[in-house]
Amino acid sequence: MKILLAFDSFKGCMTSLRAGEAARRGVLSAMPDADTEVLIVADGGEGMSAAVYANGIGEAVTADAVDPLLRPIRAEYTYDSRTRSAYIDFAAASGLTLLADAEKSAVKSTSFGTGMLIADAMRRGAQHIYLGLGGSATNDAGLGALQALGAKFTDENGGEITHAYCGADMARTCGIDTSALTAAFRGMRVTLLCDVTNPFCGQRGAVAVFARQKGASAYEMRLLEDGMNHIAEVMKKCGFTDVFQLRGAGAAGGAGGGFAALAGGEIVPGAESVLRLCGFDGKLAGCGLVMTGEGMSDRQTLAGKLPYTVMKAARRHGVPTALFCGAVEDADALKKAGFAAVTDINGSMKSGDFMSAEVASQRLSAAVADTLTVGAVLRGRK
Numbered sequence: 001m002k003i004l005l006a007f008d009s010f011k012g013c014m015t016s017l018r019a020g021e022a023a024r025r026g027v028l029s030a031m032p033d034a035d036t037e038v039l040i041v042a043d044g045g046e047g048m049s050a051a052v053y054a055n056g057i058g059e060a061v062t063a064d065a066v067d068p069l070l071r072p073i074r075a076e077y078t079y080d081s082r083t084r085s086a087y088i089d090f091a092a093a094s095g096l097t098l099l100a101d102a103e104k105s106a107v108k109s110t111s112f113g114t115g116m117l118i119a120d121a122m123r124r125g126a127q128h129i130y131l132g133l134g135g136s137a138t139n140d141a142g143l144g145a146l147q148a149l150g151a152k153f154t155d156e157n158g159g160e161i162t163h164a165y166c167g168a169d170m171a172r173t174c175g176i177d178t179s180a181l182t183a184a185f186r187g188m189r190v191t192l193l194c195d196v197t198n199p200f201c202g203q204r205g206a207v208a209v210f211a212r213q214k215g216a217s218a219y220e221m222r223l224l225e226d227g228m229n230h231i232a233e234v235m236k237k238c239g240f241t242d243v244f245q246l247r248g249a250g251a252a253g254g255a256g257g258g259f260a261a262l263a264g265g266e267i268v269p270g271a272e273s274v275l276r277l278c279g280f281d282g283k284l285a286g287c288g289l290v291m292t293g294e295g296m297s298d299r300q301t302l303a304g305k306l307p308y309t310v311m312k313a314a315r316r317h318g319v320p321t322a323l324f325c326g327a328v329e330d331a332d333a334l335k336k337a338g339f340a341a342v343t344d345i346n347g348s349m350k351s352g353d354f355m356s357a358e359v360a361s362q363r364l365s366a367a368v369a370d371t372l373t374v375g376a377v378l379r380g381r382k
Contacts, residue, residue, distance in 0.1 A: 001288040002035040003027055004314075006280065008306040009047055010295040010326055013360045016040045016047060017054070022361040023291050023324065026368025041278060043306040044193030044270010045134015045252075046095065049087045052130075053078040055278040058087065063120035065093040068109035068137040070164055073098070077117055085128040086121030090114050090252045091135035094145070096214065099137050104215030106139040106207075106224060111255060112164040115148025128189045131259065132270065133252035134196075139167040139211050139224050141200075141231055142255025146262050150180030167253070170227030176238045178262050190263050193270035197303060198250035200243045200257040201228045206250035214253070228254055235261045271309035280313055290314040291368065293324035293345075302337050311338050324367055326360065343367050 005027070007019035014022070020038035027034050040047075040054040053060050058080030065075040078087040091097065093113030096104065118129055138144065143153065144165040153161045154175035161169055199205050207216070207225045216224060232243050241261040243249040248267040249257030259265035275281075284290070292307040301308050311321040320340035328334070328344045335342055345360070345367040 001031065002037070002286050003289045003291060004037050004039060004283055004287050005291050006039040006041050006310050007292055007324075008041065008043055008294040010293070010360060013295065013326070013357055014364075016042060016051065018357060018361060019293060019364060022364040023293070023368045026365035027291075027372060029365070030369040030372035037283065039278060039280065039283060041280070041306060041310070042132070042270075042274050043134070043195035044132050044274055045195045046089055046091045046132070048130070048132030048193055048270065048274055049076070049078045049089045049092065051274055052087045052277050057277065058085070061124075063117055065113035065116040066164075067098040067113060068094050068111070069099065069103060070110065070112065073113070075113065075117055077121065079121060079124055079126065081125070083128065084125050085130060086118070086124070086126040087130045087132070088114070088117050088121065089132045089135070090255060091132075093117055094138050094252075095135045096137040097135065101215075104137060106137075106211045106214035106216040106253065107167045107220050109138045109140070109214070110144035110164040110166040111136065111138045111140055111142050111253070112144040112148045114142075115145035118145065119149055122184065122188070127187060128191065130191045130193060130273075131265070132193045133256055134194075134270070136252040136255065137214055138255075139206060139214060139216070139253035140165055141170060141228065142252065142258030143170070143231070143262075145255065146181060146258060149263075150178075150184050151262055152177040152180070167224055167227065170231040171223065173231055173234055176234065176240070176262070181262060185263055190259060190265035191273070192248075192251070192256055192259055192265045192267045193273050194248040194251045194256055194267050195270040195305065196251050197247050200232055200246065200249035200254055201225065204250070206254045209250070210253065232257070269304050269309070271304060271306040274306075275309060275313060280310070281317070284314060284317045284319055287314075287317070287319050290319055290321040291324065292321060293364070295326045297323060297325035297327070297334060297342070298329035299333055301334065308337065322371060324364060324371075341371055343371055
């Protein structure tokens, strides 16, 4: 029996590859003769670039950049010279994982380094930028990255904001000049891979949902929300896209909106795009079962997250999908949506040790083996 293993990362714990390999060990312990394939995938945020490269697209390249606090770093992305396409994780230079907890500041951090990576790709000849929005430490609407690419922003006095643009600058920005940016991007295509649908502002917007985990206090969240509303109005008055109405504009601290408005980026569902790039449908040929998973599964999983996207694609080919997660809520809703099995790998055990990659791997392997031994998900399959 052929079993395809396509796991999202378990945030802060297991990469897609590690989760897939752990599941493979569980499969082979229960079914030694099974034909297994681990597919490295991502939801369009962190890990998108690595997933594309792992599936035979392009080469991994490194470039000089800066982290969200402007410290010099070397960051990696994938570049395919054949198609002149670059696959860049927003988090590679602007991610939360680059900062210690005490350093996180949604007000002071900048996405300037992401713009440096895009500029490097353009110097290599890229004509299509795939930007994976997710895992950012920033809340500057992506304007720091766009500044690095030529956009200019002015304050209420008409003076140019010359330091690296950060979240605090949104509230004082009154003018936008994209002439240099437009010239640089002439003939370019920008695809924004997004794993969330959050709007730019409001109760489900970038600040309300994500700023606290980026170090913002309640007071700073109010400042940032005011700044997001203000910069959205400025962009609209300057003749750019109305990001208030744009689904997914709140991704990566509003970078979805910023790149769509100023660089003509197209926001697309990240998981669907990554699966297409990785040739997922073709790998379902002759497959009897798909296994997928993520750190936390609940009703939000059904809003386009990777496991749900995997399950829908497999179902179109008549292949059942088993879901494994570090924690689960609304298991009945997940099963009703189409998952053949939903398993919390921690079960009745405390999940406090779950952040240990070794413990998580062991529990995932055991859960997969137990599921196959019980055999419910395999009834009618050979």
